[in-house]
Amino acid sequence: MQSTSHAFKDNARQAVGDPRIRKAMGLMKPGFQDRRARALSRLPEFERLREEGKAIKDHVLANLDVYLERFESKVVEAGGQVHWCRNAAEAREAILGICRSIGARTVTKGKSMVAEEIAINDYLEEQGLTPIETDLGEYIIQLRNEPPSHIIAPAVHLSKEDVEQSFREIHTWMDPARVLAEPRALVNEAREVLRRKFQEADVGITGANFLIAETGSTVIVTNEGNGDLTQTLPKVHIVLASLEKVVPTLEDASTILRLLARSATGQEFSAYTTFSTGPRRPGDLDGPEQFHVVLVDNGRTAMLGTEFQEMLRCIRCGACMNHCPVYAAVGGHAYGWVYPGPMGSVLTPSLIGVQEAGHLPNASTFCGRCESVCPMKIPLPKMMRHWREREYESKLQPAAYRYGLGIWAWFARRPALYHLGTRLAAGLLGRLGRGRGRIASLPLAGGWTGGRDMPAPQGKTFQQLWAERARGREAA
Ligand code: SF4
Numbered sequence: 001m002q003s004t005s006h007a008f009k010d011n012a013r014q015a016v017g018d019p020r021i022r023k024a025m026g027l028m029k030p031g032f033q034d035r036r037a038r039a040l041s042r043l044p045e046f047e048r049l050r051e052e053g054k055a056i057k058d059h060v061l062a063n064l065d066v067y068l069e070r071f072e073s074k075v076v077e078a079g080g081q082v083h084w085c086r087n088a089a090e091a092r093e094a095i096l097g098i099c100r101s102i103g104a105r106t107v108t109k110g111k112s113m114v115a116e117e118i119a120i121n122d123y124l125e126e127q128g129l130t131p132i133e134t135d136l137g138e139y140i141i142q143l144r145n146e147p148p149s150h151i152i153a154p155a156v157h158l159s160k161e162d163v164e165q166s167f168r169e170i171h172t173w174m175d176p177a178r179v180l181a182e183p184r185a186l187v188n189e190a191r192e193v194l195r196r197k198f199q200e201a202d203v204g205i206t207g208a209n210f211l212i213a214e215t216g217s218t219v220i221v222t223n224e225g226n227g228d229l230t231q232t233l234p235k236v237h238i239v240l241a242s243l244e245k246v247v248p249t250l251e252d253a254s255t256i257l258r259l260l261a262r263s264a265t266g267q268e269f270s271a272y273t274t275f276s277t278g279p280r281r282p283g284d285l286d287g288p289e290q291f292h293v294v295l296v297d298n299g300r301t302a303m304l305g306t307e308f309q310e311m312l313r314c315i316r317c318g319a320c321m322n323h324c325p326v327y328a329a330v331g332g333h334a335y336g337w338v339y340p341g342p343m344g345s346v347l348t349p350s351l352i353g354v355q356e357a358g359h360l361p362n363a364s365t366f367c368g369r370c371e372s373v374c375p376m377k378i379p380l381p382k383m384m385r386h387w388r389e390r391e392y393e394s395k396l397q398p399a400a401y402r403y404g405l406g407i408w409a410w411f412a413r414r415p416a417l418y419h420l421g422t423r424l425a426a427g428l429l430g431r432l433g434r435g436r437g438r439i440a441s442l443p444l445a446g447g448w449t450g451g452r453d454m455p456a457p458q459g460k461t462f463q464q465l466w467a468e469r470a471r472g473r474e475a476a
Pocket of ligand 1: 313314
C-alpha cells in the first residue's frame, strides 16, 4: 500500500472538515467503547488475563526463533509448508509462486492487515489474477477502491447509503428496482455475490490471529464465517501472517482469545474461531489439498531489542483507536498507511520509517487512554515519545520547532530562570486576555488559535501554587 503518512497534516485537515467522517466517528462510542465496557464489567479477572497475555507475548518475543522453528516443524509434520519472507516483495513472490503452481485464476481473501502491508491485491491483479475480498467491510472497500480505515472495521467510515450506491454501481446484473435501504438487504446481496466467488476460487488467503507452535495450527477469528469458506473450499489455503503472531501453546492462544473479542467488539467471543492444521487428510470431508504459511518479517525483527519491541505484543484488537480522541476526530485514512490510531502511530514509523511517518507519533494528546484500554498493556504513549525523540535527533522537524524546543530545554535546565520566565509570560498573557478571559490570536501559536480561543491564564502559576502548598505543609 502506497503511504501518504507524510501528508498526515493535510489528510487530517480534510478529514476534520468532512461531515461524513464526523458522523461515522460519532458512532464509535456506542459501537465500540460502551460495548467493551459492558463486556469487561462481566469479566472480573480481566486485569489478571491482561498480565497473563502480556507475559505470554513477552516470553515469545524473548524466544521468537525457538517458537517459529517449532511452529514450522509442526506445520511440515501436518503436511504443510512454511515460506519465510524477509520483506513484502518476497511475500508477494511466494504467494504468486503458489498460485502459479496450480494455474490459479481467482483468489478469495479473508481480512488480513499484513495483506494490506504487502499490497497483495494490487500485485495479484497486475499478474492477471482476480483477488476477491470476502469480509463484508473489505469487500465494500475493494469495490470502492479504498484502503481500510480501521483494523477490525475496515468500512467504518462509510454509511449504508454509501454501500448501497457502491452495490448499485458494481452489481449491474441485478434488478435495478431492488430495495437496498436496510442493512440486512445489503448483507444478503453481498452474501449472494460472494457465495459464487467462494465456489469458483482456486486459492484462499487468510490472515492469522495466532500461530500455535506446539501444533503447527493457525487461528483466525471472524464474525461472518467468510474465513472458513475461504480456507476450506479452494484447493489451496495460504495463511499470510507476520512472525510475531506465534504463541507457544493452544492454552496460550485461549488466554489471549479471552482478551481479544472483548477488547475489540465487546463480544465474549467472536462468532467463529477457526483452527487450521495442515491440508485435508484422508477421510476428511473437506479442506484444502495444500496448506501454506507465508511468514512475513517486513521490519519486525529489527524492532526486537529496541524501545519498540513491546509493540510486537499487539493483537490487533483496535481498542486503542476506538478510544483515541485524535482517531475519533480524523478517522483512519488520515494516517495514510495500513495501521491507524495510536498503534499505527508507533508501528508505522517502525515499519516504513520515521522520515515517512514522523507526523503520526505527534498526532496524540498523550491522554493515555490507548494504554489504559490496551489488553496487552503496550505503553503506546511512551513509545510515541521515543519516536518524537528520534524525529528530533534526525532533524526531521522544521528548524523553528527544533530551535524552540532547544530554547525551552535551556530554560528548563535553569529552574530559577524558568520560573521567572513562566511567571512573566503568564502575566503577559493574562493582560492580553483581560476583559474577555480569552485570547483570540497569538503570534507563533496560530495553529492553536486559528480554530479556537486560548483561555487567558488567571491567578498564580502552577509553580507558585506548588510552592505555597509545600510551605503550608511545612507549617502544619
Ligand atoms: S496496541 Fe493494544 S489496544 Fe491497540 S490494537 Fe494493539 S493490542 Fe489492541
